[in-house]
Amino acid sequence: xxxxxxxxxxxxxxxxxxxxxxxxxxxxxxxxxxxxxxxxxxxxxxxxxxxxxxxxxxxxxxxxxxxxxxxxxxxxxxxxxxxxxxxxxxxxxxxxxxxxxxxxxxx
Amino acid sequence: xxxxxxxxxxxxxxxxxxxxxxxxxxxxxxxxxxxxxxxxxxxxxxxxxxxxxxxxxxxxxxxxxxxxxxxxxxxxxxxxxxxxxxxxxxxxxxxxxxxxxxxxxxxxxxxxxxxxxxxxx
Numbered sequence: 001x002x003x004x005x006x007x008x009x010x011x012x013x014x015x016x017x018x019x020x021x022x023x024x025x026x027x028x029x030x031x032x033x034x035x036x037x038x039x040x041x042x043x044x045x046x047x048x049x050x051x052x053x054x055x056x057x058x059x060x061x062x063x064x065x066x067x068x069x070x071x072x073x074x075x076x077x078x079x080x081x082x083x084x085x086x087x088x089x090x091x092x093x094x095x096x097x098x099x100x101x102x103x104x105x106x107x
Numbered sequence: 108x109x110x111x112x113x114x115x116x117x118x119x120x121x122x123x124x125x126x127x128x129x130x131x132x133x134x135x136x137x138x139x140x141x142x143x144x145x146x147x148x149x150x151x152x153x154x155x156x157x158x159x160x161x162x163x164x165x166x167x168x169x170x171x172x173x174x175x176x177x178x179x180x181x182x183x184x185x186x187x188x189x190x191x192x193x194x195x196x197x198x199x200x201x202x203x204x205x206x207x208x209x210x211x212x213x214x215x216x217x218x219x220x221x222x223x224x225x226x227x228x
Contacts, residue, residue: 033212035214043220045154045215046218092214095169096169098154100153101154
């Protein structure tokens with residue numbers, strides 16, 4: 001099973017700051033099998049990015065993804081108030097596994 | 108606009124079987140480009156994929172849960188179902204159904220709102 005480790009666990013930021021979230025895999029993941037989700041309290045997750053860097057429909061361009069192999073990054077260029085949430089990475093090349101999540105909270 | 112809605116008992120007793128249904132609206136469960144999944148989230152914790160099913164009945168389960176999971180599709184009623192046997196308190200979670208677009212190995216692009224299931228006597 002591919003284990004995904006996300007860091008940091010919590011990221012405290014002010015609106016307008018840049019957010020950098022990390023996702024590290026226990027073994028190499030093909031680019032097309034890596035996605036990111038956003039989840040707000042009491043809501044279902046929402047697909048943000050797939051294939052490492054492709055934004056899902058309706059996702060603003062302040063969200064971007066990068067990486068390869070075992071190291072992947074989600075970046076929010078300027079955090080907006082509605083971006084405070086928990087973010088999960090997912091790999092689906094071998095079964096489906098999720099990272100433990102990074103909470104982006106208001107500083 | 109495709110929508111998913113979970114339904115089922117909110118309470119299950121230990122050792123019994125948890126049964127949930129996900130009703131698909133705004134589209135056909137028999138679409139050749141759609142696969143269907145169940146994901147759960149224990150209170151305050153992260154996401155765990157349970158398994159996926161195709162409209163033909165083909166399934167793909169998470170190995171750690173495989174011995175207790177059965178998924179099926181009812182094309183006439185446009186819904187798919189999850190059965191999880193021998194439940195324990197560790198199975199207490201919000202259960203989500205989701206759509207996977209294109210293949211078994213694609214992200215979950217549409218989600219239901221989730222339904223909370225508590226395992227308790």
